Structure formats: structure tokens, C-alpha cells
Amino acid sequence: MAEQKFWLIKSEPFKYSWDDLVAEKEGTWDGVRNHLAKNNLKAMNVGDECFFYHSREGLEIVGICTVSVADILDPTDETGKWAAVKVKPKCKFDNPVSLKQIKAEPRLQDCDLVRLSRLSVASIKPDEWKWICEMAEG
DNA sequence: GCCAACGTTGGC
DNA sequence: GCCAACGTTGGC
Numbered sequence: 001m002a003e004q005k006f007w008l009i010k011s012e013p014f015k016y017s018w019d020d021l022v023a024e025k026e027g028t029w030d031g032v033r034n035h036l037a038k039n040n041l042k043a044m045n046v047g048d049e050c051f052f053y054h055s056r057e058g059l060e061i062v063g064i065c066t067v068s069v070a071d072i073l074d075p076t077d078e079t080g081k082w083a084a085v086k087v088k089p090k091c092k093f094d095n096p097v098s099l100k101q102i103k104a105e106p107r108l109q110d111c112d113l114v115r116l117s118r119l120s121v122a123s124i125k126p127d128e129w130k131w132i133c134e135m136a137e138g
Numbered sequence: 139g140c141c142a143a144c145g146t147t148g149g150c
Numbered sequence: 151g152c153c154a155a156c157g158t159t160g161g162c
Contacts, residue, residue: 010160033158034145056160099161118144118159140162147156 006124007044008051008061008113009087018052018062022089030074030084037121041083046070050087051124051132053113060096061132065089093136107131 009029011017021027032038044050048067054060069086102108108131112122124132 012160059161116144117161120159142159142161144159145157147154149154150152 005043005045005048006050006126006129007040007048008053008122008124009065010053010055010120010122012056013054013058014056017054018089018092021052021065021087022092026068026086026088028072028075028084028086030076030082032074032082032084032120034118034120036116037119038083040121040123041085042071043123044070044085049090049129051129052087052089055120058096059100060098061093061102061136062096063089063092095136095138097132097135101135102132105131105135 011029016027029041032041044067046067046069048070050065050067051061052063052065054062065087067085068088072084072086073080074082074084099113102111103114108114108128111124111128112119116122
């Protein structure tokens with residue numbers, strides 16, 4: 001088993017929300033059309049944990065999901081060039097962590113979510129993961 | 139709805 | 151291979 005890594009995946013809630021994922025039990029996280037995001041996707045392993053972030057609406061991390069299937073082909077992509085993963089919901093945050101809170105936290109100024117706001121799959125350092133989890137617990 | 143940031147495309 | 155134009159994303 002490879003070392004566990006941490007990620008943040010973004011989804012627009014009106015397109016595919018946390019509740020949709022919970023309802024389905026397992027969701028395919030596809031539609032990535034960005035090379036850096038694709039590289040991150042391909043670096044995911046089964047068992048890695050991901051923050052689930054609502055973009056455009058909500059603007060907060062709403063919960064944690066676990067990678068259940070790694071490195072599959074994006075079913076929405078005809079060219080076969082793009083990657084996807086499957087994820088399962090793990091837990092929902094009691095207190096969702098908003099982008100505002102993250103930007104207000106000096107230790108998180110350096111994270112991919114702040115620096116590369118348009119990246120839909122960002123990697124999270126273990127420290128950053130821990131801090132955000134602490135914020136979610138209130 | 140606006141605008142900034144970024145990626146992609148296409149002309150040269 | 152460079153760079154301007156354009157499209158898309160996402161925060162505000």
C-alpha cells in the first residue's frame with residue numbers, strides 16, 4: 001500500500017453536490033480538462049482522502065471522501081486521454097470550512113486552493129489537512 | 139453579472 | 151517556438 005495522500009476536489013453543487021455523492025454512495029469524479037488536475041488525479045491511490053469542496057456556490061469544504069477506485073478513464077471523454085477516480089463519502093463536516101476561513105488562516109496561505117484557485121484537483125499537505133480538519137471540528 | 143486568472147488555440 | 155486572441159473557470 002502506497003503512502004496515503006490528501007487532496008481537495010471541487011464540484012459545483014448544482015452539478016454534483018456532496019448530497020448527490022452521499023445519495024449515490026459512490027461517485028465517479030470526472031470531467032477534468034486540465035493537465036495539472038489530471039496529473040493529480042493520476043497520482044491518487046485507493047484509500048487517499050479528499051476534501052469535497054463546493055465551488056461557485058457555497059464556497060466551502062463540506063466533507064471528506066475516500067478514493068475507492070483510482071486512475072480510471074474519464075467516461076465523459078471520447079478521446080480517452082483524461083483520467084477520473086471514484087470516491088465514496090466518508091464523513092460530513094459539522095462545521096464546513098469556507099474559503100474565507102481558509103484565506104484568513106495564515107498557515108493556509110500557501111495551499112493550492114488559495115494559490116491556484118481555478119485548479120479543480122488540488123493536493124493538500126498533511127499539515128494543511130490537519131489544520132482544516134481542526135477548523136471543521138470547530 | 140463582472141472581472142481576473144489561467145489554459146488553449148492559431149497565426150506567424 | 152513565440153505571443154496575441156479567445157474561451158472558461160471561479161470568486162466576488
